[in-house]
Amino acid sequence: MHDAAAPTLAAREAIWVYAITHSRDQAGPDGLRGIGGGQVRTLHSGPLTAVVESLDPGRFSAEGIQSRLSDPAELGEIARRHHDVVVAVAADGPTLPFRLATVYLSDDRVRSLLSLRNDEFRRKLDWLAGRTECGIKAWADPDALFTQRGTAEQPARDPGSRPADGEPPGPADQSGAAYLFRRREELAARVERQRLAARCGQEIHTALERLAVGAHLHPTQDPRSDGEEGLMVLNAAYLVESALLAEFADSAQAVAAAAGALKVDVTGPWPAYSFADGPDA
């Protein structure tokens, strides 16, 4: 691996890699602009094609890229542009998206990557052919779940979360003990609501996983980042046959409703970001 010292870098190129596809007969991504505003182009090596952009090595040195990505506004802009290129490429066939900020120092270095890992990339592309990534996010109201099934299915909480001597303090003991007792009861109810929320998400995931070729759980997001109400109980990506995408989305809605979710968002179709590790992951 090279150590990217700035002085040597200044004289070289900076090649930003977006994605890898099968080599195709038709022309590359014509007129597509990348993160640096330059023309997106293709590099070929046998059956594989890399979609890249030449960046100004002065503006996009290691330090330059790092500082751009550390600025939230620029990070957002670069992420969107990178994504737009990957989406455009994925519209034409199976595509392996690259993680943001994969940069090489020459076209040849990219071509050698293609030939070096030819088998792996082709196997992954074949696996992704005809399939697409579908995002599913679900929200639930823990209080509503608690009301619906908190006490119906089982004793309100498992024995472990509550000491055996569950007697409320007598009237003569109203200050500290009463407060502690009430706090403990509140805490137990909260734990139960959290458990129900987690299980709501798990039920949806278990059902959808069976309908998909691949499944990947993302961390749940801040509820406010999408301006949504309720608690996010599931944030997942599923790899599904493109032809069955509509059915999958319908199933997701039915499954989420059955699990007591408040709301479900179907996002995508996405390029297969979450499945770039291939079938063996």
Place this chain on the structure above:
Amino acid sequence: MTRQWALAPASRERLPTHPEPSSLVDILERVLDKGIVVAGDIRIDLLDIELLTIRLRLLIASVDRAKEMGIDWWEHDPTLSSGARDLAAENRQLRERIGALEAGRTAGPGSRSRRAEPAVKPATRSRTPSQ
């Protein structure tokens, strides 16, 4: 364990959904965290950025979520919210209660502080959401 559930006809309702352009959060969690990871020639410390965005998100989420789950008691707890005015009120209430106890009776409704409410009735204690 996951319960085996069947879709009842009544549950086949459609939940509200709005297809919209991909949100930046959705994009970020994919382009930063997913995709093929190849060591390029230029080493970018993406981990820091990732941690930064995740930490930021978690921080907001945990405060938000805590409030949503009703975990907001620290806002009223004088030892944690440490408002001088709250402390003074708490002290006054405590003195009143001590006075009442020393007089050989439990605190009456008029002098009862927030913490000295009657014990929750066993029958209802776990059902009431504590919002």
